Amino acid sequence: MTGLDPRGFAVSARLAGVKNIIAVTGWKGGIGKSSVSCALALALADTGYKTGLLDADFTGASCNIILGAGKAFPEEIEGLEPPLVSGIKFMSASFFAGENAVALRGADISNALLELLCVTQWRELDCLIIDLPPGIGDTSLELLRLVPQSKLLVVKTPSVLSEETVRRSLELFRSMEIPVAGVVENMVRSGKAHKGEKLLGAIPFDAGYEEAIGFPEKIRKTALFKAASAVARKLFATV
Amino acid sequence: MHEWALVDSIASAAQEEAARNGLKKVSSVVIVLGELQNIDAKASVEIFRDIRLLKKESLHGAKLVVKTEKAAFRCRACGKDFTMRTGRKMNHEQSEAVHFLPEMAHVFLQCPKCASRDFEITKGRGVYIGELRGNK
Numbered sequence: 001m002t003g004l005d006p007r008g009f010a011v012s013a014r015l016a017g018v019k020n021i022i023a024v025t026g027w028k029g030g031i032g033k034s035s036v037s038c039a040l041a042l043a044l045a046d047t048g049y050k051t052g053l054l055d056a057d058f059t060g061a062s063c064n065i066i067l068g069a070g071k072a073f074p075e076e077i078e079g080l081e082p083p084l085v086s087g088i089k090f091m092s093a094s095f096f097a098g099e100n101a102v103a104l105r106g107a108d109i110s111n112a113l114l115e116l117l118c119v120t121q122w123r124e125l126d127c128l129i130i131d132l133p134p135g136i137g138d139t140s141l142e143l144l145r146l147v148p149q150s151k152l153l154v155v156k157t158p159s160v161l162s163e164e165t166v167r168r169s170l171e172l173f174r175s176m177e178i179p180v181a182g183v184v185e186n187m188v189r190s191g192k193a194h195k196g197e198k199l200l201g202a203i204p205f206d207a208g209y210e211e212a213i214g215f216p217e218k219i220r221k222t223a224l225f226k227a228a229s230a231v232a233r234k235l236f237a238t239v
Numbered sequence: 240m241h242e243w244a245l246v247d248s249i250a251s252a253a254q255e256e257a258a259r260n261g262l263k264k265v266s267s268v269v270i271v272l273g274e275l276q277n278i279d280a281k282a283s284v285e286i287f288r289d290i291r292l293l294k295k296e297s298l299h300g301a302k303l304v305v306k307t308e309k310a311a312f313r314c315r316a317c318g319k320d321f322t323m324r325t326g327r328k329m330n331h332e333q334s335e336a337v338h339f340l341p342e343m344a345h346v347f348l349q350c351p352k353c354a355s356r357d358f359e360i361t362k363g364r365g366v367y368i369g370e371l372r373g374n375k
Contacts, residue, residue, distance in 0.1 A: 004368040009255060010248035058342070079244030080339065093343070096336035100346045103356055105315075112342040115365070119244040119339070 007118035011146050014079070014117060017124040018052070022181055022235065023143060026155035027165035029060075029134040032186040033155045036203065037131035038066040039228035040153075040235070042216060045087035047232070049126035052082065055092035056143060057133040058112050059102050064094040068214040079119040086216040091120050106138040113142050127236070136172065144178060151181040153235065156196075158188055163196070170197055181238050184231050200234045203227040241339060242279055245366055246286040249303070253371055254295045262373035265301040269370035273363035274323055275310040276341045277334065297373070310363030312348070316355035326351050341365050 015021070024037040034057065041053040055063040063069075067085050073095055074080035082089040093102065093112060104112065122128060130150065132140050143150060152173060156162040166183065173180050182200035189205045204223045212218035219225050253268045268287075272278045287303035310323050326348050329337065333347040341364050345356050 004252055004256060006248040006252035006366065006368055007245070008248075009252040010244065013247070013251065014244075074339075076241045078240075078247075080241060093340060096340045096343045097346050098336070102343075102346055104342055104345055105357070108342045108345060108360075111364070112340055115340055115342070118248050119241060121244070 007114050011117045014120060018122050018128045020127045021147060021150045022153050023130040023132055023150045024153045025132045025140060027135050027169050028162055031155055031157045034062045034066060034131050036155050036184060036186055036228060037129050038063050039225045040232050041088045041129045042086060043229040043232040044127050050124060052089040052122050052125045052128040054130045056113060056130050056139050058093045058104055058109055060133060061092050061094040063131055064092050066213055067216055079121045081121050091116060109138040110142045113139055117146055151179045153181050154183045155186050156183060157186055181235055201231040242282050243286050246283050247290055250290045250294050252368055254298045256371055257297045261375050263297060265298050265371060265373040267302045267304045267372045269304045271306045271308050271367050271369045273308050273310055273365050275337060275344055275363050276365040277338050278366055280305040308363040311361045312358045313361050314350035314355050315357045315359060317353040319350050319352040321351050
């Protein structure tokens with residue numbers, strides 16, 4: 001026997017205390033997956049749930065910016081203990097990349113995800129939100145392989161393009177027997193969400209949200225956060 | 240410390256691999272530590288001594304034997320092979336980041352010939368089990 005990678009053998013132990021894992025996905029970039037992930041995590045933490053957030057978008061990490069994580073850094077205790085950011089246990093490659101851009105190919109992305117899943121000590125959580133990059137690529141496929149108990153939350157926008165890709169992705173998830181917790185429509189301008197399969201709610205386009213980025217206390221006052229809180233309640237009832 | 244989680248994964252992998260191969264007693268687990276991640280070998284051996292007792296009995300008497308492997312890289316853009324000595328040097332903070340997440344090498348290292356960050360880590364990335372010794 002040669003060359004056995006041991007890291008995968010620890011993933012289930014690291015997540016043993018996590019009751020629910022919600023992976024936030026969507027087939028298009030710029031549709032607000034990270035904002036929805038952060039708002040959901042804040043809403044769940046505010047409700048009293050022990051909540052974690054893993055930013056798994058290695059090449060486009062932004063949850064640290066949205067939450068204003070600043071100089072937060074994991075502590076070394078039997079691995080890496082995620083720092084508490086606005087009541088959320090938060091882990092991101094941005095802690096290590098700092099202000100630098102990250103360019104990674106498929107195998108490196110898989111390795112980075114496996115490393116973080118192996119060394120991060122989430123301990124007891126009611127819910128772990130995982131923010132995924134757009135589409136079903138290396139990160140998403142690797143996550144679903146390593147953490148098959150993940151349930152997907154699909155973000156879409158009121159656009160024919162988004163609608164069509166979500167319809168196709170839901171078919172794909174069904175064919176792969178991947179559980180979908182629900183769909184959220186983001187950036188809704190009409191005040192009325194389109195109807196759709198597994199729709200948990202609509203999040204209005206919020207012109208004031210940009211100003212709130214980096215300040216969780218301001219995010220909590222946005223229409224986005226209020227709508228995300230309602231989605232979080234439905235989501236928890238679903239899972 | 241950070242090494243604990245990796246050594247724990249080594250012990251878990253070793254006990255499962257031992258069971259798969261019908262080993263009743265594991266005498267030693269030979270691991271290979273890559274130069275890039277720079278895992279503390281001495282600390283790993285000490286951590287393993289405690290962790291093995293939390294695992295299945297087959298592992299209780301096992302020793303952790305550490306070998307090391309130099310890191311090697313191949314540029315995907317120009318094909319240049321380089322090492323930690325021939326590539327750009329990292330400062331302490333950058334080395335720490337790579338210690339926690341070796342893929343950060345793509346942030347802090349560059350091909351010495353064409354400056355690309357698109358390179359393959361061909362050897363010496365992190366940790367793997369090289370050999371499991373024991374009795375059936």
